[in-house]
Amino acid sequence: MGLIKGIEISKVYESGGERVAVLHNISLTVEAGDFMALMGPSGSGKSTLLTILGALNPPTQGKLLVDGIDVYGLKQERRADFRSHYLGFVFQQFHLIPYLTAIENVMLPLAILPYSHQEQREKAQAVLEKVGLGSKLNRLPNQLSGGEQERVAIARAIVNQPPIILADEPTGALDTATGQEIMELFRELNREGLTIVMVTHNEETLHYVNKTVMIKDGVIEKILVKDDAP
Amino acid sequence: MRIDSIAVKHLWRRKTKSIFLLLVIVIAVSSVTGLHTLVTAMEERVSREFDETGPNLIIIPDEDTFGFSYGGVTIPAAGAEPVILTNDSILAVRGIHDGDSIAAVAPKVLGQAFLENGEPFTVVGVDFPYEFKLKQWWTYQGEAPRSKEDLLVGSEAARRLGWTVDQVVIINDVEYKVAAILEEQGSDDDRVVFMQLLEAQSLLGKEDRLSLMEVAAYCSTCPLPDIARQISEALPGTKVTMLAETAAARAKIVDRLSRYALILSVLMLVSGTLIILLTMMSGVNERTAEIGIYRAIGFRQGNVFEILLTEALLLGLVGGILGYGLGIAMADLAAPLVAGVKLPIGPEPQAAFFAIIGAALWAVAAGIYPAVKASRRDPVEALRFI
Structure with missing residues (x-):
């Protein structure tokens, strides 16, 4: 059945009167519990595909079903609600709000949900402790290292317990050792049942995933499936 | 954390920009309030001269x-x-x-x-x-x-x-x-x-x-x-002066001052609106990625709009309170210089209410366009995915 089902997705951008086709008829299924890597050279369309899977970027053609919901059939504000309940995003540049502390950044997705301040705080503190930042709750992003900022971003992505995490080059801005720590954290979250789709350039990260989708020139070149990810 | 507390934290932790915007509002509100208070006090004095003394004559030795x-x-x-x-x-x-x-x-x-x-x-x-x-x-x-x-x-x-x-x-x-x-x-x-x-x-x-x-x-x-x-x-051997003429001359000055005050107030409000609008627009541009994050994690357009308008509302309220106080103080200080006499000027609850609410509404009105622009920003572009 598949938790995420992309059906014949195409994306064309118009720029200065010119049409640029970024994705061509891509069909892709992500099963619940998958840890999937989208891999390909720059300009292959992998990040565009991620934004389409993330309900942020309507495809020019095709359909996206998540948990049976026709995501782009939803009105814009309902799509925001969908993101709030189903998705957690982790960005390459962390994208934390610079004037909010670590715990406030993590509380952010809960600000639009019916939780009391106390409940928000407890949930945010619990996930920050889970990612190993229990002692740095009140630090501003510029008082944290790159790896710590990434952990805050991961905590923010999982705080409202979405079934899916979408990550864009999560190790792209980190050194090798910190990148490995982050990948370990993703693996742990995946083992707890989270479905993860990750865009990556880094072949070392493929070690952690069970599916790798190779994209080139806007089409899926091949899909590698490991029966048993380490 | 609620939407409004995001706005409060932004204003509090981005003090320089907040203080700049606050100053713009305080200067505009205090100028408008000060001029209005001064002109009203002078108008009251003139109308009292007309209404209560009637046309008076004064007789003195020539x-x-x-x-x-x-x-x-x-x-x-x-x-x-x-x-x-x-x-x-x-x-x-x-x-x-x-x-x-x-x-x-x-x-x-x-x-x-x-x-x-x-x-x-x-x-x-x-x-x-x-x-x-x-x-x-x-x-x-x-x-x-x-x-x-x-x-x-x-x-x-x-x-x-x-x-x-x-x-x-x-x-x-x-x-x-x-x-x-x-x-x-x-x-x-x-x-x-x-x-x-x-x-x-x-x-x-x-x-x-x-x-x-x-x-x-x-x-x-x-x-x-x-x-x-x-x-x-x-x-x-006496000189008979018609005080009504004196009052009329003073009324003319007040009338002129009142028109001058109106023009100045309009200019202050227009330039203030432009400054708030431009500052908030540049703020929205600076906060592009932030707006993208809000949208990506499920904030509705309305939520983003609410954050920015709450900031404008808070600045307007605080600016209104400070501006009204400063305006009254300025009018009190300026009265002897402008009117030649000390006028009974002091804070009035009704005027204060209108000044503060007016300032808040003004700041919100000036913030609407930037807030709409921000809320409609494409999250994908905002996050520079492409």
Whole structure:
């Protein structure tokens, strides 16, 4: 059945009167519990595909079903609600709000949900402790290292317990050792049942995933499936 | 954390920008409030002159020497005035052809008296019943003067001399009682000591002499210039000034000031709106990625709009409170410079309410466009995915 089902997705951008086709008829299924890597050279369309899977970027053609919901059939504000309940995003540049502390950044997705301040705080503190930042709750992003900022971003992505995490080059801005720590954290979250789709350039990260989708020139070149990810 | 607390945290932790925007609002609100308060106070003073005194005439000996100033008219210095106005002049005024149109004649003698310690002060001898009839707006603390030893003291004079109600004071070895102290009038009355006319004439050594007479005439039944002419004929050597002209001249100045204030207020508000709009627009551009994050994690367009408008609302409210306070203080300081007299200016709850709510609505209105732009920003572009 598949938790995420992309059906014949195409994306064309118009720029200065010119049409640029970024994705061509891509069909892709992500099963619940998958840890999937989208891999390909720059300009292959992998990040565009991620934004389409993330309900942020309507495809020019095709359909996206998540948990049976026709995501782009939803009105814009309902799509925001969908993101709030189903998705957690982790960005390459962390994208934390610079004037909010670590715990406030993590509380952010809960600000639009019916939780009391106390409940928000407890949930945010619990996930920050889970990612190993229990002692740095009140630090501003510029008082944290790159790896710590990434952990805050991961905590923010999982705080409202979405079934899916979408990550864009999560190790792209980190050194090798910190990148490995982050990948370990993703693996742990995946083992707890989270479905993860990750865009990556880094072949070392493929070690952690069970599916790798190779994209080139806007089409899926091949899909590698490991029966048993380490 | 709620949407509004995100706005509060942004304002608090981005102090420089918040203070800059706050300053813009404070300057605009204080200018508008200050000008409006000043013009309103001056308009009130002018309209009181028109409404309560009616068309007044003032009669003085025709003499150029400078001495005391009272009611916008200069009275020749003590000792220098010729004996032209006497107690009989009152009857002469009443006896003119249009005498029936005269509502009240309030004679006055002016002069300088000294306390035991040599401190000088201006004494105005008046016929209290007529004086009160003429100045119906007078309010005071204490009892209206009844006997010849009773004094009515202007607020500023009382402050300067350190006199209080019921205090017994000695002037030229005679005991007088401060029967009442006038509330602040914003006029020359604040600076003088009123006493019974005959007593003042005796104290000042000006028996049977008058410095001036104020006349209230019913203008609807007569042309005022006619009455002025008739009085001049009945009292040769006097100068009859129509106070209505003075008031009209002042009204013209106030009118001009009010138009100037309006233009300045509009300019301040327009330029303030542009500054807020541009600052918020640049803020929105700086916060592009932030807006993208909000949208990616499930914030609706309305939530982003709410964050930015809450910031504008908070700045407007705080700016309104500070601006109103500053505006009143500026009006109070500027009044003596602009109006030439100290006007009774102070905070008024209703005006404060309108100023603060007005400032908040203004800031929100100026913030709507940037907020709409921000909320409609494409999250994918905002996150620079492409």
